[in-house]
Each structure stands twice: as C-alpha cells, then as structure tokens.
Amino acid sequence: MEFDVAILGGGAAGLMAAARLSERGGLSVCVIEGNAKPGAKIRISGGGKCNLTNVSVSENNYLGDEILVRSILKRFDEHALLKWVRARGCEPVVRKKRYYFCPRSAQEMIDILVNSAIETRFFLGDRIEYVRKEQGGFLVTTDKRTLSARNVIVATGGVSYASVGATDVGMKVAESFGIETVPFRPALAGMTLQKEQFWMKALTGISFPVTISVGEKRLREDMLFAHRGISGPAVLSASLYWEKGTLSIDFLDGRSVESLLKGGGNKKIATALPLPKRFVTEFLAVLGVDDKPCSSVTPEEKTALQAFNAYTFAPAGTFGFTKAEVSKGGVACGALQPFSCESRAVKGLYFVGEVVDVTGELGGYNFQWAFASGRCAADHIGGGLKLR
Template sequence: MPNYDAIILGAGAAGLMCAAVAGQRARRVLLVDHADEPGKKIIISGGGRCNFTNVNTAADRYISANPHFAKSALGRYTAADFIALVESYGIAWHEKTLGQLFCDGSAKQIVAMLLDECAKGRVDWSLGRAVTGVAHDGDDFRVSIDGRDVTAPALVIATGGPSIPRMGATGFAYDLARQFGLKVVEPRPALVPLTLGGDETLFRSLSGVAADVVASCGKTAFREAALFTHRGLSGPSILQVSSYWRHGQPVGIDFLPDRDAGWLQDAKRTTPRATLRKTLAGALPDRLAEILAERLGMTGELSALTDKKLAEAERRLSHWNFTPNGSEGYAKAEVTAGGISTADLSSQTMEAKRTKNLYAIGEAVDVTGWLGGYNFQWAWASGWAAGQVL
C-alpha cells in the first residue's frame, strides 16, 4: 500500500500551495525539499517583502511556447483569490507601481501563512534530504530520499528552475521530466541584467546611474527605470526585456520618451548658446548626458548645429541600440524561462498527458511571467490547479 496519496517535490511557492490545497482535500501529502527549510526564494523576494502577486495578471503577461496555456489556471485562481487568503491572515500589504503588491512587513509572513495552510491539511515534510531516485512501476511512484523509499500514486514536480543557484536551485525538474518522456523547452536566464562589451564598455563607467526610459527588444517594450552597472545594463525595464532577448539581438532604449519630435530644434531657438550636453542634462543625469553628447559627436553650442543634425540626434536618442554580449546568467536571474513543455501538460490540471498522475507546476514549466509578482501568481495558480485534482 502506498505511503501517501501524493508526493510533491519542491517546497517553494508552487509546491507549498499545491500541498496545502491537496492536504485540505483530505489527501495524504508528503512535501519534499533538499533545502533545510521551505520557501527560501519567497523569503528573499521583493527585497524581503515579497511581491506576492500583481493585480494586472493576465495570460498575455507571460512568455511560453504556447501563449494560451496559462489562461485556464490563472482564470480559476486569480490575484483576488490570493489577496483574500493574505487578508484572511491579517497580513498588511500595499500596492506599488504597475499593480505590484507587497507585504508591509516581511516575506516571512507569506511563508508562515502557507505553512499554516499546509498544517491545516496535515501535510508531512521531508526537508534537508536529497532525492536520490524516482521510479514508476505503472501504478505508484517510488521516491528515494537519502536511501529511504516512499511511494504514492501521484507525483508533482515543483522544484523550479536553475535561477539563483546559491539558494540551492538546480535543473533537477528537467532531468525528471526527460526521464518520463516530457519535452523540455531550452531553459535560459530571465529577468536578468545584461552585459556590455566592445566599444559599449564606455557606458559601464556610468555604474549606478539610472534613468526612466522605454526599453525594447523586437516588438516588446517596457517603460520603467534602466540602471547602468559595472557590467552593463539592469533596472526594471532591462530585466523585463531580458526575458525576450536572445544572443545577438539589439536592445533599444528611448532615453527621452516624453519629448515630441522637433524638441531639439525648439531648444536651439530658445537657448541657442546651450550645448547638447546641457540640454540633455535637463532631462537626464549629467554623466549620462555627457556620454550621450560625446557619442553623438556634438559638443558645441546648439546654434552651431544644423536642424538636420539635431533631428538625427533626436532619432538616435529615441532609438539608441545596445548589443549586449550576454547576461549575468542564472546567478543573477530572478527566474528561468523555458522549462517543461506545455505541449505535454494539461492546462486544466497540470498533469502530464502521457504519464497518468505525474504533474508539473510553477517555474519548472515553460511559463514565465513579467517582473512584478506575475511569477508568484503563476505559482499559486498552477499549484492550486494541481492541488484540486490530486
């Protein structure tokens, strides 16, 4: 006879939610994690305050080989549902920009809430021990944990992706998926700073300088802050486009998104003795204004520049292309893009189509949200969807 009704591998956001939901449906659940405590990534998220959801959650804020896959789970367990759970525990929260919700206090409150929900479902735990093998005999899954075997008819892969390896993250989910014949969309770092090389290293001298810009990659654009670093580019707008960026592609920056065409010609007429650097410094940090003016080769007074040259400067400033030579990798990536192929999973239940009672949820799956609480909402929704049917 199996030890449990379900074994869930991974005690992160998705695994905790799934265990709580299934346990409260009177399922005997074992939640397994090689870390010595659950929810470690939750605790460090949002600067320690956990950006736990986003009120603007919709499937079009997610990247996947199947852009429709996330609709079902997100539609059935919404941001409002998670907010209601948070409020039922008396956890105070606030909304920042762009619909992002954070705890007023600590991310530890969210972990404590999820642990309490698991306790209500009488969830059993195995923490701080490595999974050394997983097998399936046609009826039950057998999981070996440091030499001890446990069995259950259902198994959930909730071990996330390899982002933030210092927290113990690995690609274990992909190895397990391949073992059971599930395809894996090539994983890559997402929501990650980008690096600059070549003649663009000049901009690394601006380390610490930030500006409100529109950053774009292909047809996708985000208006938020960009930050220059000692290695390249970061800040919310860059992290957002990094999820869409592929090696060799340029990243476009509009440094002055609020300026109308012809504004430099107007400045030439009103302040002809001003330099381009001084004019730019009215809207951008001075060090950035200096480097942009130098790169444009326009160091004299505006009165000495033709309208055609000023129009070209405007065009460059609104379509400044950087060509990153890479990213800062999984060490600095907030999440992993790619993962277990949605083509092999049910969007309703997260169950593998060809292996009955095998499920994959959360970051392990090829569904990656924008910055700002979207990935947590996918974890809650996908975990809830699987927990409903275990």
C-alpha cells in the same frame, strides 16, 4: 511510506499545492524539500519583502504558451490570490502603483503557506534523486528514502540561484518519462555589453525610466547602469524576451527628442533634455555632437540625436544563472493539460511553477504563476476544479 500526493519541492508552487490540498482535506500529502527550511526563494524575493503579485496580470506578461497561461491564471488570478492572503491576516501593500509586497517581510508569506499546509508531512533536508513509475503510482527516491505516491507534483523550480538549493531535478524527472523539455536559460538578469557600448560602464549607479523594445515587446521601467553592464527592472524584463540580436532603448521614455530640442531654444542640449546630465554628456560624445544651444543644432546632428529615442544595439549576453531571478525554459507547455498542469502522457504526474516553460516579467508575475499552477494541480487531484 505511502502518500496520495508527493510534492517535490517546498517553494512557492509546492507550498501552495500543499496548502490547497490541506484546505480540501482527505488526502495524505508530503512535501520533499532539499533545504532545511521551506520557501528559500520566497525569503530572498522582492528585496526580502516578496513581490507576490501585480495589480494587473495577464498572459501578455509571460513568455510561454498563451493558452496554458491564460487557463491557469483564470482559475486563480491576482484577485483570488490577494483574497486568499488577506483571509489569512496579511494585507499586502502596493508599491509604484503596481507591485504587491508583504507589509513587513517575505517570511509572512512563507508562514501563511506553511501554516495553511497543516495536513502535510514535511521531509526537509532530503535531496530528490529520481522518480519511477510503479503499479498505481510512483516511487520517489531521495538521498535518504524511497516513498510511494499515487500522484506526484513536481515543483522543484528552475536552476538560477543554485546557492539557495536550486537544481535541475525537475527537468531530469520530465526527461526520464520522455516528456519534452526546453533548455533552461537565465532570465530577469542584467545584460553584459559589447565593446561599442562600454561607454555605459562609466555611468555606473545612474538610473532613470526608459522604454526598451525587444521584438514586439515594450518594457517601461527604470534602467540602471551597472559595473558589469546594464540592469534595473526594464533591462531585467527585457532579458526575458531577448535571446540574441538587438534591442532598442528609448532613453526619453516616450518624449520626443525633436520636440524637446525645439522647445529648448538657447538652452544647451544637456540642460534641455530631462535626463541626468552625466548621461547626456557621455551619450553626446558617443554620438559625436557637441553640447550646444538647441537652436544651433544642424539637421545632421538632429538625425544623430534621434538615438535618444531609439538606441539600438546587441547586448553581449546576460549576467548568467547566478544573478538571474528566474530560468526561462522548462517542461514544454504542450506536454501539459492546460487546466491542471498534469502531464498529457503520464497520468498523476504534474509540473508546476518555474519548472514549466512559462516565465513572467519582473513584478510579481512569477509568484502569481507559481501559486496559480500549484493550486490548479492540487484542485485537479482533489477532484474539484469548481471549488474556489
């Protein structure tokens, strides 16, 4: 069997590439997917409602090469994605003034993608094994067949959530062609604690807004104390930028502890601070300060209480690939053309979506990247970068 384009992986990026190639028409296209149904990660995403994009997306929301990310996103940004989805009868809803979700279920997004890929031949339940170069194109070998294709789009994603079919075959394909890769690591995952922070485990279930600083990055969202450590959107996004070493949490999310104590008068500290009482009581014990009237706090205690605005510690690690929403790392950005995600070294071979060393924060950024990069590769193969 011969195709103009073989798309490896029927997830977000691969389905968008197939949809775009179908819209353009004129090329024979196949999608090879290991699962019996395409879009497994879309189905479980966003609590079953798929957070497909964000009200504001820029290269600053990603870990990855700025030039590549900016160049791809500008070709298919959040507005273009929303327009595309709305034109297919789905009106995404905004939650927390930031996140766009499918109105009813993530299946709506899968249906839109699959129904837009009408010209595509699907090989479902085929495990991709390897890709070889041949005269004028490539040979793709699965556990069931060998296909020949003039172009190959590798959209096999990362390795987190192996339970829904994730594999590292995309990395292996890149490496077999001598293309540089960066090892996958878990990201958008909860974090485990060293024993000095085990006091947090007693607070399981408590959640409130915080600001977490990791290096130059500031992440403002909710944090959740969990049985295994710390979690919640702020921690998940912080895990993207954290490798090893310390991070710092402002439990008061920008409000100064000093001013709150000043305004607290004779109120006790745990009443004056706008935080869950259980948390304040536990944290005061860690800081060695009694829960006393704000007016009687000593200068030394004031210094210790600064930790409410900047509690700095080194997490032990992350919850790992089984719980991580994404894998950071992947095919090195520098190995790809910034306008198409085509390999600089191997013409006709493209890498899109999570298999590329570009990873977004929590909030729809990873789907936006997957959709935009899949579409750019399709447009480049179709030969019409200007087409919108």
